[in-house]
Amino acid sequence: MATRQEILSQLADDHEKRISKVLFDLEDDIIAELESATRQVTLNTDLAIQLRPNLKRLIEENYLKEGTRIVSDYDKVVKEYQNFIKTTPIADKFKTLTKPDLAIINQLKQLSFSGFQDVANRFLDEISTEVYKSAIVGKPFPDMVRTIRGQINGVYQRSNEEAINRLVRVVEENKYSNDPAAIKKTQDATKILQTKYAADRVGNNMKKYASQIAHDSLMQFDGQFTKYKAQEAGLTQFKYVGTNITTTREFCRRQLDKVFTEEEAREVWSQSWKGKSGGDPFIDRGGYRCRHSFIPYDTAWDNIDEVQQKVDPKKTRKKRVEPEKEVKPKSLVPDIAIGNLLNRGSSKVRKAYDDDFNSQLTDQQKNIVNKIEKPAIIKNGKKGYYSPSDNELSAELNAINKSKNAPDEIKGVKSFVIAHEYGHHIDYVTSGKTFRAWSRDNEDFKRAIQKDKRKFKGTNIVDGKIDPTNSKDGYFSINDDEALDRIFNDLATKIEVTIDKGGFSYTRKFTELREDGYAEVSDIIDALFKGRFRKNYYMWGHTPSYWGRAGSVEEEIFANLFAIKHNEKAYNLAKKYIPNTVKEFEKRLIELERL
């Protein structure tokens, strides 16, 4: 059984296909009309003016006629809304259509049709003007025909070459599919067509606008009708629904399946993102050609199977067979107390500090921490640091990695800063040297980092010169933006926001980390890339000058691995990026455990 959303999507595709077909017919009819009118006489300005009503008629007969049929199809949207709402436990009187509802539906349909009319009027003007201008300047007939074909169908215009027409058919047959092979075929064919028409490519063609109107009108009708009916029933929450496909906007991806009040939705939708078409969440959703929509919702309906079948049957089925969540076995090693070392704080804070710290450690790490002398002072400070000379550590309790001024919808993730700073402490006090970290001097650990760095693209420097042989000696400088792009996508997403402040207006990006501990992974990557990951990708790390200090790369990598050892997802990513270093780190943990 298709969901309401799937039916909406199919309807949108069907409407676009139908519009696409009538535009090919329109193109043929207009060219035939022009050929017929100029068979006996040469095109002149009088004839051009006389042709305008004929062009108008052809647009009405082809495009607007189909537009009328499409808009009458919107009754299916109403029907789907009713199919959904009848599964919910709202009062029956809100599940049927009333007389005022029918009036509203008609008004909304008229509004939608006016969008089709606007496109028709605009392109009637453009095509008529082209005919008139051609008459004035004596433009050769084939050139005028080609321009008009371009005005209607852009690069997808009809051609005398069968090879070109075949490419257009490939696009038409595959463009509505989500199958990767079909997407590739469409992209390849479009690319060739664009090359073919590069010299006289018409960007703002009727096909582009008409297809968009066909798609967006349907979704806007759905959004407005849904909102109206929800309001009538006194429903105040809405769920943003739909599916994720490769071209789904990052904004939609983040909002999908979330439940909002109207006020919350309007707040979230007030930000900027690429492809945004307007600020009304119910009408504009993610922007042009967005396939997502709002449904009235109540979180109490989460457990009603009939509702879920209409919202997302896959999830319903999954929910039924899902095994019980595995409960993490309780640690066998007693918790370690460090809260008592805090320079200040109530007993409650000290206890919370202990809990937070112990939640950031594996049993093996607890055993290690237990064996080694503790710092002299611990501070519950906003800024994390470790001072070897004072044997002092500062780390915030329950720290969250989220930018201070980031928009509300960016969620924060856990930062394992206490374990990180404690990692520095372990690294320093177990080195056997005064104020010197083990990681800084251990040859195997350092070599492992160098080996892992060489997995990336970069340049090997020996004695201040580029070493084309890429020998294992020398300093390896990474220069691999492709790898950074991939790693960024593993770790985070980015949103762009326009901010008005103190009379200034600017646009900036904010990063949202995907999971707990990913700031620590980011810092590891930033160490390898000497601060470029942090600065160029708005990530977590240190400055180039910090990475310039001898030992900083090794020490931070050690501390970060110590911080994420207990977190499977983050640690697995570290293993993926720096496998050799992780091996050496694990060897060190075994050594420390045996101390």
Add this chain to the structure above:
Amino acid sequence: MELTLEEKKQKLAECSTGQDFFDLYTLIFKEPVPETGNVNFNDELDIVINAIIDNKKIPKEKLPKIWD
């Protein structure tokens, strides 16, 4: 040459990358952005933008050797 308020607004609106904001800071205050001790670049950028808007240099902080 000092930027007028309008020029500053214009230039801030034109910033796109993190480096653009840092360069504008340098242009206004004739010195590079000092170390702020923020591991999160997003927070550091906030400080830089606020300094530009408020027309107040970022105070230089003495940072610990190993921060965060």
